[in-house]
Amino acid sequence: MTKIAAIVGGGVIGGGWAARFALMGWNVQVFDPDPEAKRKISEVMAGAERALPMLYEAPLRARGKISFHQTIAEAVSGAQYVQESVPERLELKQKVYAELQAHCSEDVVLASSTSGFKPSELQEGAARPGQIIVAHPFNPVYLLPLAELVPGVNGAPETVEKAREILIDIGMYPLHVKAEIDAHIADRFLEAVWREALWLVKDGIATTEEIDDAIRYGFGLRWAQMGLFETYRVAGGEAGMKHFMAQFGPALKWPWTKLMDVPEFNEELVDLIAGQSDAQSGHMSIRELERLRDDNLVAILRALKGQNAGAGKLIADHDATLRAPLGGEVPLVTVRRTVPVDWTDVNGHMNEGRYGQVFSDASEELMFHVGADRDYIAAGNSYFTAETGVKYVLETHAGEGFYVETRVALGQGKKLRLLHEMKRAKDDALLATCDQFLLHVSLETRKSCPPLPQVLQAVEALAAKHAD
């Protein structure tokens, strides 16, 4: 069955959803009355196409098609999942759901991006309330995995389960919020922080830039990997959470927050904040800021992936589901991926050290292909690289797709010689070559020895096949 997602409302958030679905192999059908919607989505898509594949070591699925439609009826035709991202106005959303339900069968998931409405508010007066749930994402939707999944009391369990499976399929982390409240879980925090920040600026305590510094140089980094409670548990020292609470509990009675009061949101405050924000970041366009944000998020997420922690673990697990075993083609395509932003150096291109990683990954894939896999290695045998010669032919940059073709030039006894060619995906231009000599070893003696017969046979067969 062709996977089809309908995107109703294609602004900042709808565009992000469209990009994530399409890059994860879903066909996307958009309805947005704005004549500029197509241009806006193609700009979001350009950013997403550059950034999202950088998170993965495996190639993403073949990209889905994005099409634009004149009516909701056309946009939802054949869709299994509908993501509504129209402006945050309840009467508008309810009107849209009435139309969606008129054109969708009951097995289609109708999910809302609403930042704050409760599902029961969206479901009010609906023909089939159970079909409407909240899937609240975070900007940029194509990079941040969280979607708060809120069914409310009326949300049908089968709708929630279907939504959960689909969100996992596109690499997201559905957080099931069991009770409905205004602004769900995460926007409660954001609202609290936002209110405090408004007061700090209004009272002249800090500028927008100083507040951003207070977050990005400190607790923002902690939150990205451990959240709030785990971080504070550690802050309690050896005595842990109880000690932390004993020390900071009394602060609840001190004037440490102005949360109950809201500063008057008048023109003066808006001008003050907008002016400071211009002074802080006005030298960069929104597109430039988006690119900076995306590159930093990719680097942070990749670092967490390396640690198998937090959102990085989620991406590593999703990556594993995208990997496919090598085919029988000659030469073998052993690597297919995108240059991530954290692989580039002062010259703005892929650093030479990363070529070692690429060719090492290529030979590991080949080893697994001939049966020298994890079980074989665990049983005490493997290949070690004895010599590598790399030639750098053309530059490659962050966001560029490439692949590696590998040939077995020699497969004789304990000797294995591989010739790798790294090529640019868009035009097959040769980027680099690697001549790699490996020796089969016993992991017990750490000395060379012949491979086990089945591996030797597979290596010899490949050498014969690649002889030309």
Ligand SMILES: NC(=O)C1=CN([C@@H]2O[C@H](COP(=O)(O)OP(=O)(O)OC[C@H]3O[C@@H](n4cnc5c(N)ncnc54)[C@H](O)[C@@H]3O)[C@@H](O)[C@H]2O)C=CC1
């Ligand atoms: N911007 C943000 O940071 C986040 C926003 N959200 C939520 O996502 C939803 C959309 O917000 P944004 O994308 O920021 O707004 P936006 O203003 O960027 O986009 C809204 C889009 O909906 C379109 N639209 C208006 N009426 C429509 C209709 N009847 N049918 C189809 N499309 C229609 C508009 O033309 C526009 O392109 C809101 O519910 C918001 O709370 C959720 C997470 C983050």
Ligand SMILES: C[N+](C)(C)CC(=O)CC(=O)[O-]
């Ligand atoms: C400000 N906001 C309420 C629209 C924020 C969100 O809903 C989530 C986000 O991406 O920050």
